[in-house]
Amino acid sequence: MNEKECEFEQQVKQLAGRHSENTGMRRHLAGCPACRETAKIAGWMHRFASETNGPQDLRPAGSILFKARLIEKQTAVRRALLPIMWMKALAAGLAVSGLVILQLTGSSAGGPIVAASFRAFAVIAPLAIIAVICAALLCVGVERLFRDAKTGIGPRGPRQGNF
Amino acid sequence: MDDAIFEKIYNETARPLWAYIARVSGDGSAADDILQEAYLRFLRSPPRETSMLEARPYLYKIATNLIYDRFRRLKRQGVSDFEVSDLADAAVAKDEMSAEMMQVFARLKPQERSLLWLAYVEGYEHSEIAVILKLNKLSIRVLMFRARQRLAKLLDA
Numbered sequence: 001m002n003e004k005e006c007e008f009e010q011q012v013k014q015l016a017g018r019h020s021e022n023t024g025m026r027r028h029l030a031g032c033p034a035c036r037e038t039a040k041i042a043g044w045m046h047r048f049a050s051e052t053n054g055p056q057d058l059r060p061a062g063s064i065l066f067k068a069r070l071i072e073k074q075t076a077v078r079r080a081l082l083p084i085m086w087m088k089a090l091a092a093g094l095a096v097s098g099l100v101i102l103q104l105t106g107s108s109a110g111g112p113i114v115a116a117s118f119r120a121f122a123v124i125a126p127l128a129i130i131a132v133i134c135a136a137l138l139c140v141g142v143e144r145l146f147r148d149a150k151t152g153i154g155p156r157g158p159r160q161g162n163f
Numbered sequence: 164m165d166d167a168i169f170e171k172i173y174n175e176t177a178r179p180l181w182a183y184i185a186r187v188s189g190d191g192s193a194a195d196d197i198l199q200e201a202y203l204r205f206l207r208s209p210p211r212e213t214s215m216l217e218a219r220p221y222l223y224k225i226a227t228n229l230i231y232d233r234f235r236r237l238k239r240q241g242v243s244d245f246e247v248s249d250l251a252d253a254a255v256a257k258d259e260m261s262a263e264m265m266q267v268f269a270r271l272k273p274q275e276r277s278l279l280w281l282a283y284v285e286g287y288e289h290s291e292i293a294v295i296l297k298l299n300k301l302s303i304r305v306l307m308f309r310a311r312q313r314l315a316k317l318l319d320a
Contacts, residue, residue, distance in 0.1 A: 010288075013282070013283060013286070014286065037311060037315065038311075040315065040318075041279070041283060041311050041314055041315065042283045044264075044314070044318060045279060045280070045283035045284055046283065046284065047264070048186075048261070048264045048265075048268060049182065049186075049280075049284045051261035051264055054178055054181065054182060055177075055178065055181045055185075055191075055194070055195065055198075057195075058177055058178065058181065059195075059199060061169060061170040061173040061174065061177075062170075064169075064173065064199065064202045064203065064206070065166055065169060065170075065206070067199075067203065068202075068203050068206040068207070071203065071207075072207075
């Protein structure tokens with residue numbers, strides 16, 4: 001095998017691939033080992049490329065465009081939902097920390113009104129936290145539903161109208 | 164990107180790109196998914212110019228990355244490159260002879276398959292192949308030589 005390239009290698013590659021060697025090229029190949037190797041490989045590669053089947057069922061361009069737009073919309077929805085999810089998490093965190101602080105400072109600080117409010121809040125707060133967690137899980141579920149559609153995971157029906 | 168421009172690019176590149184993906188990955192059924200993903204990524208981040216001159220090698224670059232990602236994923240699962248080739252879709256081969264040719268090609272490493280296909284079937288220059296495969300332009304000549312050497316050895320065997 002000869003690592004050195006010949007200046008005619010590119011032409012040999014093209015002509016050998018198309019099986020259109022002319023007399024001049026054949027004469028060159030007789031004296032150039034590098035181009036002989038190139039011609040052999042090029043001929044085989046082209047035969048290999050032509051011997052194998054093409055795609056059985058190529059999707060139309062329109063279906064790719066449709067899917068791309070769908071994914072774009074899903075991404076936009078996910079981005080829009082993110083601040084809401086963050087705010088819900090923050091609200092839950094504030095509610096919990098508020099409860100903890102009130103508990104630590106003692107119900108005596110602020111008088112009986114605060115104590116009564118705290119007692120009422122202490123009953124409602126766990127329910128509020130549960131509601132916030134459920135809302136956050138719902139958002140995550142919706143986001144995952146859209147994400148599954150984006151990655152194409154799911155039942156593969158017929159190619160046409162598989163969206 | 165304009166729909167008409169994308170359709171033009173798609174109609175001109177889809178079949179040869181599918182052939183490239185199927186031969187290099189050795190799996191015709193995976194080629195359908197990789198092809199679709201390549202065009203989706205192309206639409207998500209199109210090249211600066213949407214001419215065929217820019218779009219075509221860009222598509223091959225995306226497809227090559229997806230093929231190599233697939234090989235890495237399979238390797239993590241414990242499947243070797245050669246085992247992947249043995250799983251090649253029989254429908255890709257027209258007959259016994261082409262199936263034998265596929266087996267020979269499949270014995271090459273994925274990078275060698277890419278190099279040879281891009282150079283000899285698609286007709287890309289070394290500089291273009293370097294961009295597609297994200298390799299140093301100076302190392303393409305050596306890598307191409309080694310790939311040719313390996314293929315020649317397999318053909319002589």
